[in-house]
Amino acid sequence: MKLSGLGVWNLYFLVKFALYYYGAIDFNVLANAALAAMLAIKFKAMAIEKVKHIVGAIFAVVLLYKDSWLPPINRLTKQAGNVQDFSFGYFLELLARVINVDMLLALFVISICFWYTSQWVRFTTITVIGLMVVGWQDDDSQSQVENNVVNPSTITKKQDDTQAQVVTQATQSPDQKLADFYQQQSLLTSHFPSQVNGELFDIIILNICSMAVDDLDTIGVSVTEMYKDFDVVFSDFNSATSYSGPAAIRLLRASCGQTSQTALFKDAPEQCYLFKNLEKLGYQNNVVMNHDGHFDGFKDLISKYGGLDSTPFDIDSMPVAQYGFDDSPIYSDGAVLNSWLDQQAKNCKPCAMYYNTTSLHDGNQLANRARMNSQQSYPIRHENLFNDIGKFIKNLEKRGRNVMLMVVPEHGAALKGDKVQFAGLREIPSPAIVSVPVAIKFIGPDVKSYSQVVIDESTSYFALSELVSKTLQTNVFGGNNSVASLFENLPKAPKVAENADTIMMYVNQRPYIQLDGGDWSAYPQGK
Template identity: 35%
Template sequence: MNKDIDAANRSSSSMPLLGPYWRGLGGWNYYFLLKFGLLWHGYLNFHPLANLVLVAFLLLPIPNIRLHRLRHWLAMPLGIGLFYHDTWLPGVGSLLSQGDQLAGLSGVYLLELIQRFINWQMLGAALVLWVAYLFLAQWLRFTVLVVAALGWLNLQGFSVPAVNLLPVGFSSVAEHQLVQPQTAPFQVSSAGVQATNQNLNAALDTFYQQERQRQTRFPDSLPSDAVPFDLLVINICSLSWSDMAAVKLASHPFWQRFDIRFQNFNSATSYSGPAGIRLLRASCGQPAQENLYQAADPHCYLFDNLAQLGFTTRLSMDHDGDFGGYLTALRQHGQLQAPLMSLQGIDRALVSFDGAPVLNDTQLFSRWLQQRQVDDETRTATFFNLIPLHDGNRLPGQNITAPYHDRALNLLEQLDTFFDTLDQSGRKLMVVVVPEHGAALVGDKVQLSGLRDIPSPSMTRVPVGIKLFGIRAEQQGSPLEIEAPSSYLAISELIARLVDGRQFEAADIDWQSLTQGLPQTVAVSENDNAVVMEFQGDSYIRLSEGDWVPYPR
């Protein structure tokens, strides 16, 4: 009996011995305060539970002071990795998947990218926070505040304070009718559907299910009175409405030269290869990113559809197409097998981000027109790809990126001159200008300027225009604006409506009727590790199959 009492006394007296070993977080308090500051302003994709686990690991009492200090050293790589995980920066998987492309960048361009990561204002704010922490730590127990804040964040299911201060309610997408006519964009018919993680996942799945059912129907053959014409699809890298606004070129006269202009066109990606494949597969609804590299229905391939109707397909670029396997991707996944137009003798205009030449686009256009004037093809469809606006391009002999404004102005002037030449030629042509994606000139809370791992709304909203040359009808004064949310399927539909060429001989063109009922597509954009989707009028982002959060504004 006495032995039992003694054992119980020893057990009860040993419990308080843990008290002296609750040492607090020390300098780690600053680590979490820094995160809270970034989180509050929307600069982090914060993971509350993972951070709480790190705090628990750091606070667990260890009597041995040496082991306690060793734990802090061991936690440093964990803390660095978690900090990176909490940012919007590309994931490790994304970096590894693009290792070959990163290795292909020139050293000058890589150094320039590294310099962009240095934000002196944020470094100054971090210094002020550090001094304030050291000063206030004399009176405040920051460990208690940090633990309380993390506990509250976990209880609230809190993600981005700058955007959403309270958890959203729960209402299932399945409880509401999804509307998707052929011409209407995916949408939820009831405003009562809340932006929960479950509902956003369901909405994305529904979007892709419905897009699989949409397809442009080209005629089986052209009528006997069809009018021959040429189609030029000019695909431009790194050009968005946001970029044009940033360099004050959104009102350049070139944008007024179109017959039809899309104001709300979504490129659905922020990388060149996927953008080219999506454009070449424009005759079907928008596929998921992973499906771009799988065989599609034969009717999805725009240039194949045109070839079936007698158009000779052609390909022209102001670069060699080697970087990132771009040309290979067009041929393998876009079914564009046309030979590349010879670039021999065309002058170099720029040096690209990987050190390869970027050729003179005026000479490129002239060569195409000269060849077209001497060949005997009845109809042609040409895919142009232009990259003078790509980030990192520089003038020959210089080691810094040429100003985007100067390159953009030069390209618009070249296109404007090319349009003049086409006007004067008297040839019947349909020209479609559709950029791949934006240049991200203006960074946001998610990405630094120039980074494109996440397809932000400002980067994927691109200016798209369609112009008919050689028509009998009087040209309209200003472009017909298409304000509805649109993407590649609308381009394919317009080409199908004009493919017989009769509008070129018409005494009058009813542009309103021609564009009535064009397929609409809600803004859903995707790269390998990121999805950005518009839902109930707002944009949401999901990284690497994680949870959805509102896109920080």
């Protein structure tokens, strides 16, 4: 047994260095160095040598997957049933997004250069140097996260309490910062009045799947222009997750502070459920969707964990506008909303209605149209959706009823994708996916009009619950109070987002992620 060069295995490490430089993968230096060390050992017995390469190949594949940004294997196995529902056309569409032509050409060039120069270049030396450089960069990056920018020793002892608090926060590790965030959020609870003060009003929440600020920028739509007829716009609302089920649960539990992903699927105190709080005030809860709610058990999730156990409004007779990525029917938003208004809204005074639409979901196909890439059809589907919402608002105004209308996207569509996740992939709740545009409109004959308020600071669901509570206590619809007063001192929220085994949080004004409880690393920016 002796040490030798890595031979053709150098190509594996060179390719990984290129992918790491491109930002397509992470790089576990210790694990990769251990693999290189094992492969450098040359055994005299040919049988053992062959076994070494077979074992090395297995470890190399596992390590490449582990270093990639792909979802953990256990996540894939849990989602296997959902993936089976994908239509064949949607599979082909996803495959086209995964294959990056520029990356393939770069890998081809690296391979040819390796074979051409391997006769006189000692690539094992280059691999060792590469491991050392990546290891040095990794240590430097990790020390920045752990030590942060502010050094307490540079602050004089004559600091006031505010300075001391800033220094303490700045020198926290990400894990400590996350724990403190959830501890602070656990203290937040909305306190609803015992009765509505003034004119009764309906509360309608339109929960839109797949619409982030970044998606609107991609298709050239201005947030303020889209919401030009709304009273308030939250331009940096944190959806706190990038999946529909958890997003809906977080919205329906808005009356308490943000919890961890795990806590979402456990019972919560009754005062946390927004619609249960409204029910105590005499509201009749309504659930309306433009889909059947079967995918990923969505309908059951909002009932079991969101406190909405009302029977969904019957939509089977509605016109089909699209077909989903699983070929299931997606009904016309305008037809569903206006049918509810005509048939069911008249039976409840006041109404609390939760509407969920998947019209913008990735993989959808427009009905009675030739097959189109779902990213290309996104602008069309978006325009159709907001035309329908606009007509619904006009119908609400014609009825003369007082309504607090809230448009709350679940998460983004990831139309552009980035270095880490191809377009449409939302496994990691990146800022581009969780920063969604929320808007609220007060509809009623006596509501005082005023100029639109745009809130640019990061906010989240608890602020919406507080806003509902304030509205219940303020006679806005009686014409005696301005809507503007409702938005004073609304709670802000740091941008923390979480999926199963994946957390995103800002450290030093830069997004960092933690995968599977491992080390925190900076989320690569740019395409």
